[in-house]
Amino acid sequence: xxxxxxxxxxxxxxxxxxxxxxxxxxxxxxxxxxxxxxxxxxxxxxxxxxxxxxxxxxxxxxxxxxxxxxxxxxxxxxxxxxxxxxxxxxxxxxxxxxxxxxxxxxxxxxxxxxxxxxxxxxxxxxxxxxxxxxxxxxxxxxxxxxxxxxxxxxxxxxxxxxxxxxxxxxxxxxxxxxxxxxxxxxxxxxxxxxxxxxxxxxxxxxxxxxxxxxxxxxxxxxxxxxxxxxxxxxxxxxxxxxxxxxxxxxxxxxxxxxxxxxxxxxxxxxxxxxxxxxxxxxxxxxxxxxxxxxxxxxxxxxxxxxxxxxxxxxxxxxxxxxxxxxxxxxxxxxxxxxxxxxxxxxxxxxxxxxxxxxxxxxxxxxxxxxxxxxxxxxxxxxxxxxxxxxxxxxxxxxxxxxxxxxxxxxxxxxxxxxxxxxxxxxxxxxxxxxxxxxxxxxxxxxxxxxxxxxxxxxxxxxxxxxxxxxxxxxxxxxxxxxxxxxxxxxxxxxxxxxxxxxxxxxxxxxxxxxxxxxxxxxxxxxxxxxxxxxxxxxxxxxxxxxxxxxxxxxxxxxxxxxxxxxxxxxxxxxxxxxxxxxxxxxxxxxxxxxxxxxxxxxxxxxxxxxxxxxxxxxxxxxxxxxxxxxx
Numbered sequence: 001x002x003x004x005x006x007x008x009x010x011x012x013x014x015x016x017x018x019x020x021x022x023x024x025x026x027x028x029x030x031x032x033x034x035x036x037x038x039x040x041x042x043x044x045x046x047x048x049x050x051x052x053x054x055x056x057x058x059x060x061x062x063x064x065x066x067x068x069x070x071x072x073x074x075x076x077x078x079x080x081x082x083x084x085x086x087x088x089x090x091x092x093x094x095x096x097x098x099x100x101x102x103x104x105x106x107x108x109x110x111x112x113x114x115x116x117x118x119x120x121x122x123x124x125x126x127x128x129x130x131x132x133x134x135x136x137x138x139x140x141x142x143x144x145x146x147x148x149x150x151x152x153x154x155x156x157x158x159x160x161x162x163x164x165x166x167x168x169x170x171x172x173x174x175x176x177x178x179x180x181x182x183x184x185x186x187x188x189x190x191x192x193x194x195x196x197x198x199x200x201x202x203x204x205x206x207x208x209x210x211x212x213x214x215x216x217x218x219x220x221x222x223x224x225x226x227x228x229x230x231x232x233x234x235x236x237x238x239x240x241x242x243x244x245x246x247x248x249x250x251x252x253x254x255x256x257x258x259x260x261x262x263x264x265x266x267x268x269x270x271x272x273x274x275x276x277x278x279x280x281x282x283x284x285x286x287x288x289x290x291x292x293x294x295x296x297x298x299x300x301x302x303x304x305x306x307x308x309x310x311x312x313x314x315x316x317x318x319x320x321x322x323x324x325x326x327x328x329x330x331x332x333x334x335x336x337x338x339x340x341x342x343x344x345x346x347x348x349x350x351x352x353x354x355x356x357x358x359x360x361x362x363x364x365x366x367x368x369x370x371x372x373x374x375x376x377x378x379x380x381x382x383x384x385x386x387x388x389x390x391x392x393x394x395x396x397x398x399x400x401x402x403x404x405x406x407x408x409x410x411x412x413x414x415x416x417x418x419x420x421x422x423x424x425x426x427x428x429x430x431x432x433x434x435x436x437x438x439x440x441x442x443x444x445x446x447x448x449x450x451x452x453x454x455x456x457x458x459x460x461x462x463x464x465x466x467x468x469x470x471x472x473x474x475x476x477x478x479x480x481x482x483x484x485x486x487x488x489x490x491x492x493x494x495x496x497x498x499x500x501x502x503x504x505x506x507x508x509x510x511x512x513x514x515x516x517x518x519x520x521x522x523x524x525x526x527x528x529x530x531x532x533x534x535x536x537x538x539x540x541x542x543x544x545x546x547x548x549x550x551x552x553x554x555x556x557x558x559x560x561x562x563x564x565x566x567x568x569x570x571x572x573x574x575x576x577x578x579x580x581x582x583x584x585x586x587x588x589x590x591x592x593x594x595x596x597x598x599x600x601x602x603x604x605x606x607x608x609x610x611x612x613x614x615x616x617x618x619x620x621x622x623x624x625x626x627x628x629x630x631x
Contacts, residue, residue: 070144315328370416589627
């Protein structure tokens with residue numbers, strides 16, 4: 001009996017201990033760890049249908065939308081909530097234009113949530129039809145479609161987005177984090193099969209829109225630049241043509257484009273080399289005579305030459321056993337160094353390089369930003385290539401002085417010339433000036449000076465005056481703009497083919513700015529292997545001149561007086577000033593327009609409401625003037 005009582009006592013104690021442990025464990029689970037396990041349970045029960053955020057707009061310097069986001073809903077299916085899979089598949093297949101069997105596989109999948117691939121980013125009328133079908137387990141969630149407002153305008157700069165609204169190229173990629181916003185969701189509680197739990201409600205967490213990116217680009221100037229690029233492609237049939245317009249006072253990019261181009265809405269139909277490569281920052285080549293601006297700036301700053309000094313050009317100069325030729329057979333004879341610049345005389349610039357020596361010349365080349373990236377805010381920029389100083393012998397020094405043997409990008413040239421004429425400050429190119437949340441400025445991006453005092457104010461003033469003489473009196477005459485003072489420099493660079501310089505393939509270019517006494521716009525144009533004449537002064541200069549003319553008017557820059565008159569020479573392209581025909585009727589338009597240009601008519605009506613080019617533009621005789629008619 002005693003042993004039985006002892007066994008009962010031990011059993012009771014053991015039972016009490018077990019119950020105590022269980023109670024303790026339950027207390028721990030329910031009271032102390034309860035919220036954690038509840039949260040884990042809710043996570044396993046919770047299902048979410050994503051709500052894509054509205055991507056921010058990309059706008060120009062005046063607030064004009066260039067890229068916007070429009071609503072384009074997408075269809076999702078929760079298979080566990082589909083009551084009649086065959087009817088659901090048949091209805092969705094009809095509305096979305098998909099094979100019924102394929103849709104049946106989607107709505108019967110063993111997934112918690114299925115995004116219907118053919119139901120992504122739908123037009124509103126189709127999305128509305130899906131909603132009206134009221135199919136259990138089928139949801140229409142908010143989604144968005146990216147739209148370039150002006151089609152291909154500035155396509156390379158703006159860039160493109162993928163199917164999930166992620167930035168892939170250009171500004172879209174570089175500022176993706178700011179643009180994309182924060183996603184939302186529609187949440188509900190589901191059982192193990194994915195069906196919505198009874199007596200529960202759906203909960204919506206709204207998405208948060210992305211910021212707007214405000215560019216320094218002016219859509220009006222960009223339109224002018226792209227008009228000229230299209231004209232050049234049609235008339236000259238080059239491999240490539242590109243242009244950059246910048247405000248030299250602070251490095252703000254006003255326009256940038258190239259051809260070939262693409263439609264952002266169908267960019268996948270274009271070779272990736274076209275939409276991935278932004279030629280003004282990616283393309284590298286020998287610059288030719290536009291590079292002489294750097295040599296001249298260095299020579300004037302170091303006081304190794306006066307523009308009034310004399311130089312005799314025989315047509316060639318021998319350096320280190322190599323004979324380097326001037327572009328003009330027989331040379332230019334006796335001339336001042338101001339005329340050396342006007343005539344783009346290679347032997348004269350060889351002498352400037354020799355007077356500077358390789359250490360000083362290459363110091364200035366690097367100070368003006370060549371040999372490394374400019375830091376522009378979009379991807380794909382190249383460095384260019386310079387000789388290392390130990391490899392620079394007499395011939396390399398000579399050829400570098402007139403722009404041969406070095407490799408640069410267009411954007412490097414643009415920023416370097418801007419520094420040469422703005423007083424000596426090299427700016428980083430600026431494409432974005434602010435991030436905005438509606439009307440509120442979230443962040444600003446002020447101009448950034450990379451280097452100051454490369455040359456002094458007096459040297460910069462002499463540069464502007466000398467380059468103005470190039471346009472008025474020298475090889476850049478085709479860029480002359482009536483009523484404005486324009487400075488600039490031509491370039492004609494041979495292309496290396498199979499390791500040798502080609503005598504028939506060139507990149508022709510022109511860099512120009514206006515007004516020459518107070519530059520507001522600087523334009524660079526490069527044409528890769530045009531058909532026919534291959535001289536920068538004959539091909540690229542007139543293109544740049546038209547860009548400058550229209551850009552100055554767009555920016556309300558008043559005409560200038562006191563400039564050098566244009567010197568006419570045999571062989572110059574004859575030009576005519578386009579008259580104002582806005583408001584003209586069909587009866588009197590021919591009296592206004594004359595016979596020097598060709599009219600191209602668009603639209604129907606009795607009066608001209610718009611013309612392109614605008615009145616006052618100087619164009620070659622025979623150019624087309626587009627007129628738009630409306631009642």
